[in-house]
Amino acid sequence: MNANEYRRVMQLKPGDERRYALAERGVLIMADEIDGSASYSVALDFMYRHLFEANVPIWLFLNSPGGDVGQGFAIFDLMKALTAAGCEVNVLGVGYVASMATAIMQAGTKRYSFPNTQFLVHQVRQVLPFFKSEEVNEGRERQQEMDRINDIAMKIIADRVGMDLDEIKKLSEKKDYWLDAQSAKRFGTNGLIDEIVTEFPF
Structure with a gap:
């Protein structure tokens, strides 16, 4: 695929040349809330x-407050599919790697962080509309579904860091569990990250 075809497929607009130049070298940027647009x-x-x-290693520049859990699962699964196919997908955490972004980072082949990057682990949240009427059974069903989704998100993190699922759920219960880069590296047996860097690792 030549450069013009790439621009068409990736829907690049005039002025996106810097993104194209980075993408040519395998550097991709996710620096916003995780939603349908970011996932696409x-x-x-x-x-x-x-x-x-497939032979070019991918470097994902991740700076995100988190966002939609379903879209986060989509990105995580895509990364795992790439690594299963033999493609190296490394992640560099910058600024804030929070909530669902923390789970996405666990799909990286290698997980890097700058010294001042902040990480957030917390349980799944749902925004409810004001004054929404709901029957008792509906409330129970909604809570069961949230618990199911929460277990998936927490297990993604627990499996990579080498921590028991119940332990990580307890740590993040009723509060936001913030970690700096050093604490993230020590989190669990394997850490939320593998290495803290002061220079670009690519």
Whole structure:
């Protein structure tokens, strides 16, 4: 695929040349809330790499407050599919890596962080509309579904860091569990990150 075809497939607009230049070298940026748009953009980048440049290591620049859990699962699964196919997908955490972004980071082949990056582990949250009427059974069903989704998100983190699921749920119960880079490296047996860097690792 030539440069013009890449621009068309990736829906690059005039002025996106810097993104294109970085993508050519395998550097992808996720620096916003995780939503459908972010998931779609990342999926395009990942699928292109898988089909046309699987031998080029991917470096995901991650600076996100978190966001939609379902879209986060989509990004996580895409990263795992790439690594299962033999593609290296490394992650560099910058600024804030919070909530669902922390789970996404655990799919990285290697997980890097700058010294001042802040990490957040907490349980799944749901925003409810004001004055919404709900029957008792509906409330129970909604809570059961939230518990199910929460277990998936927490297990993603627990499995990579080498921590028991119940332990990580207890740590994040009723509060936001913030960690600096040093604490993130010591979190669990394997850490939320593998290495703290002061220079770009790519």
